[in-house]
Amino acid sequence: MAQDAAGAVGARVSPQVDSLIRAAQRGDQEAFEQLVRAYDQSVLRLAMNLLRSPEDARDVYQEAFLRVYRNLQTFRFDCSFHTWLYRIVTNICLDQLRKRKVRKEESAVVETTDGPIDRMETFEEEGAAGDPERAMWNRELKGRIESALEELTPRERMVFELRHYQGLRLRNIGEMLGTTEEAAKNCLFRATQKMRGVLGDFV
Amino acid sequence: MSCDSVSKLIPLYYYGELTPEEEDRLDQHLHECADCTAAVERQRALAAALDRRQVEAPPLLLDECRADLMAAISSGAAHAEKPAKGPWTLFLEAMGVTFMGFGRMRQPIGALALVVLGVLLGRLSGTIPGLSPASTLPSDNVISNVRSVKAESDGRVQVSFDEIRRREISGRADDPDIRKFILAGSRGDNPAVRVESVGLLKSQTDFPQAVDALLNSIVGDPVDSVRMEAMEALKPLAGDPKVTKVLSQVLLTDANPRVRMQAIDLMATHRDDSVVGVFQSLMQREDDSVVRLKASKVLKDWNASIGTF
Numbered sequence A: 001m002a003q004d005a006a007g008a009v010g011a012r013v014s015p016q017v018d019s020l021i022r023a024a025q026r027g028d029q030e031a032f033e034q035l036v037r038a039y040d041q042s043v044l045r046l047a048m049n050l051l052r053s054p055e056d057a058r059d060v061y062q063e064a065f066l067r068v069y070r071n072l073q074t075f076r077f078d079c080s081f082h083t084w085l086y087r088i089v090t091n092i093c094l095d096q097l098r099k100r101k102v103r104k105e106e107s108a109v110v111e112t113t114d115g116p117i118d119r120m121e122t123f124e125e126e127g128a129a130g131d132p133e134r135a136m137w138n139r140e141l142k143g144r145i146e147s148a149l150e151e152l153t154p155r156e157r158m159v160f161e162l163r164h165y166q167g168l169r170l171r172n173i174g175e176m177l178g179t180t181e182e183a184a185k186n187c188l189f190r191a192t193q194k195m196r197g198v199l200g201d202f203v
Numbered sequence B: 001m002s003c004d005s006v007s008k009l010i011p012l013y014y015y016g017e018l019t020p021e022e023e024d025r026l027d028q029h030l031h032e033c034a035d036c037t038a039a040v041e042r043q044r045a046l047a048a049a050l051d052r053r054q055v056e057a058p059p060l061l062l063d064e065c066r067a068d069l070m071a072a073i074s075s076g077a078a079h080a081e082k083p084a085k086g087p088w089t090l091f092l093e094a095m096g097v098t099f100m101g102f103g104r105m106r107q108p109i110g111a112l113a114l115v116v117l118g119v120l121l122g123r124l125s126g127t128i129p130g131l132s133p134a135s136t137l138p139s140d141n142v143i144s145n146v147r148s149v150k151a152e153s154d155g156r157v158q159v160s161f162d163e164i165r166r167r168e169i170s171g172r173a174d175d176p177d178i179r180k181f182i183l184a185g186s187r188g189d190n191p192a193v194r195v196e197s198v199g200l201l202k203s204q205t206d207f208p209q210a211v212d213a214l215l216n217s218i219v220g221d222p223v224d225s226v227r228m229e230a231m232e233a234l235k236p237l238a239g240d241p242k243v244t245k246v247l248s249q250v251l252l253t254d255a256n257p258r259v260r261m262q263a264i265d266l267m268a269t270h271r272d273d274s275v276v277g278v279f280q281s282l283m284q285r286e287d288d289s290v291v292r293l294k295a296s297k298v299l300k301d302w303n304a305s306i307g308t309f
Helices: A015-025 A029-051 A054-074 A081-099 A119-125 A132-150 A154-165 A170-176 A181-202 B003-014 B020-032 B034-051 B059-074 B087-099 B106-120 B176-185 B191-204 B208-220 B224-233 B241-253 B257-267 B273-285 B289-301
Strands: B125-127 B143-151 B157-163
Touching (some): A015 A054, A029 B059, A054 A081, A132 B034, A154 A170, A170 A181, A181 B003, B176 B191, B208 B241, B241 B257
Antiparallel strands (some): B125 B157
């Protein structure tokens, strides 16, 4: 997937993004749409990875960008737009993570242009063609990883997601979550310890 | 540097979050300590295992999100306008639409109204900082649910609430705009709307989005009747490889034996080797005797062996 503007993590907004924001603040609808497109892939990816449900990810997307639309006037360029946007997105995701019960029946199907694909199947079959033992090991590993992630608090989950999968720096993560870099470091350490504990001799 | 203090730094070391000085000290320790070097390797292995769990947002989902967002904005929904009527009024009016002319056009209007209900009672949640409640909220009970109340450091209070809005559209089921709503209805919160929507998609299986929606309902919908209705809708495509793949998944994972039986019925209409393999796998893991019997009968009809050797 092509890297979007969110790839410019922690950096000040680029001049292009800057002018898009200013135009959108003046009510330019097309500029707002371009602004959304510059960041929405990473927002959706974050929501998908955290919530594992296309429906919930869709809700997060909609709510986040509607909030951006309503509140863009209040953005004063005193932090990067990416940080500002992610404050909104992470708040919504954390709310979801806190409220949701783990849905055992959660769909394993993801829509793609080629139709639905089964994530579990992809995982299980990876490198396991014609190797039932490997397939079984993969399946077991997948189960352990899910259990390991369930052990994390929503905040640990979020910090880990942003650092490991989204590649953000802990300083930025702290800024987004309204905490310090030190607290984000502690969170990452606890998350790693817990996962290592659950995954045990699998890794 | 002690091994104990190093172990706390290893995750940060792996993620490149140490200061250059800390990193130098840790590198030095690693040169001299096999245990800590092994711990770094375990951290790498953990990260590699977790890498495999990542999913990308599917392009189709992204397109749909973008379209939904722009539709919400252009319809004015993003401004959190004050609804003129309370939720009960809206609900009763929606029911009025449902039953108006019921005898004359029972099915089309009934089906359409259910979709309308599902779509029009869509959730819209958000915060409106900077606005005082008195200026934005009507005096009646338009607020259906307060999601959160949070005190801000400057003494203000941020409130997040759901707001129910209603819009109406009507048209033929194969109209692209109507189809969009039917697709949304098929994945909405209301199971009755999902059943109706899935039923309406039955006549639209020449559209890939409709087929994908049905396949997703088959695998992902928590309500048995929706999954079965979706399978019924895909009957004309029973031999399609994509459909077969999803039916195979249902057969091996669905918790409801009736759903598994229906999957067998559909898959039995087109013999191919992969289906034989799936039925044979089923025979090894199926607990329900009726389902086993049905699968074994199909295998027998196809002159295939019951088990794999």
